[in-house]
Amino acid sequence: QVRLQESGPGLVKPSQTLSLTCTVSGDSINSETKSWSWIRQHPGKGLEWIGNIYYSGNTYYSPSLRSRISISLDTSENKFSLNLTSVTAADTAIYYCARVRRGGSRGVYYSYMDVWGKGTTVTVSS
């Protein structure tokens, strides 16, 4: 069974860097048919896609966060990480990691997040 588990500090001070890790079990992050994603949910709000990383190391980021984020892979420990710099109260949210599958045929491939972690709450406050 594939499981994803987010970990990291629950409280971060403004202007500091938020670092979260997603540990994957039951699957290898080193796979051509999958990518790995971060998503967040602000209090009382909907879901916001943050970015993806592929086995090749290629990344795709939300334009609204691109200047402050980086996502990386650690294949030796089968985990991937999110760094978000210069955080403010607006970064207070539940952060989820997810596995992204890619399926299809005849040149048309659909992406979807089929396994999610339970989320970790991050509060930005002094």
Added chain:
Amino acid sequence: DVQMTQSPSSLSASVGDRVTVTCRASQSISKFLNWYQHKAGEAPKLLIYATSNLHVAVPSRFRGSGSGTDFTLTISTLQPEDFATYYCQQTYSSPWTFGQGTRVEI
């Protein structure tokens, strides 16, 4: 960015009801549309991918349809465990975007 608009934002229903949630994209996204179910304190769950494909172990009472800009999630016979918030998501173009959610409550 592709904007995803769900309606209604919330609805009240009873066990056994037929429930329909709609999702509209600001531009054509072909069939690159997924549906998720989310309960507070839990991980979101994939229900349907590529508009109409049921994810593994998802009950057949869930059905997705649509194409282009207009999509629908239908729950044929609402069960107690279906009370949750439902999100659509487009993966046609980056940045991937979600609808604002539809809360299904008693």
